[in-house]
Amino acid sequence: MARKDNAASTANPGRLKQIALTYKMTRKADPKIGLVIGAVGIVTFGALLGIGFWIGHPVYLGILGFLLAFLAMAIIFGRRAERAAFSQMEGQPGAAAAVLDNIGRGWTTTPAVGMNRSQDVVHRAVGKAGIVLIGEGNPNRVKGLLAAEKKKMARILTDVPVHVFIVGTDEGQVPLKKLRTRMLKLPRTLTGPQVTATNDRLRAMGDLLSNMPLPKGPMPKGMKMPRGGPQGR
Structure with a gap:
């Protein structure tokens, strides 16, 4: 029991510290986060408490209002924190991979199934919607x-749908904060076994490409490849 109590006591401060750090980071991009969360909590609690007085059960509705207010504040905080994180990651290499x-x-x-020297990159995701290619750069x-x-x-x-997204804010591109939503809204056309088979074939293709022998240096100019085997003397 002592070990469990110690573990719980060390876990709670860590969680509170993480929440506080997330709040500080969110407030830099969203200065009104505190006012918004406070307003949501007060309105939710006040509405339930008012209903409680109206129907003659202020204690029960007050407790329920407190719990719902806490839940609503947590939901709003999570959404605005996620939005703030996306706004800070926007335009940075690898941001889509984090999403x-x-x-x-x-x-x-x-991540990074395709890349060039300019650090433009392509990520890949496979699910019941098929294959999704996400480009950054x-x-x-x-x-x-x-x-x-x-x-x-x-x-x-040849029988798996492929969807292509380019992350960005220009016309025809998908903003980083909307990438996850756009992917989850894609129509599901594959079954579970088909998704597994697709992943296996893509993995096999990657292994084949990684195991292909590559020349160690450039071929000398004027050198010709032999057309046949070695000739006897």
């Missing part, structure tokens, strides 16, 4: 990376 890490169950994500260069990735997958996957 994919928190997309939830049913998705298998692979210069739109013109990213389009080439996305086309190359689609062409590579078309060799082994």
Whole structure:
């Protein structure tokens, strides 16, 4: 019992410290976060307490109002904290990968399946909606990376839908804060076994490409590849 009490006492301060740190970070991008959360709590509690007085049960409705007010404050805080985090990550390399890490169950994500020297990158996610390719970076260069990735997958996957998103704020692009929502709204066309089979084939394709022998240096000019085996003397 003592060990459990010690573990709980050390866990709670850690959680409170994390919440406080998240609040400070959120307040930098959203200065009104405190006023909004306070207003939500007061309105929710006040509404339930007023109903309690009206029906003659202020104590019960007051307790319920307190619990619902706390829940509403936590929900609003979580949403605004997430929005503030997205606004701070917007435009930074790898921001979409961070969103994919928190997309939830049913998705298998692979960051940086395609990249160039300019740090434009393509991430991949596989779920019941099919394959989703997410590009980050210069739109013109990213389009080439996305086309190359689609062409590579078309060799082994012909019956799986492929969706393409480019993260950004320009027309035709998907803002970072809306990426997860857009992906979750995609129509589900694959079954669980089909998703597993798709992941297995993509994994096999990646293993095959990684195991291909690569030349250690440039081929000397004027050198010709032999057409046959070694000839006898």
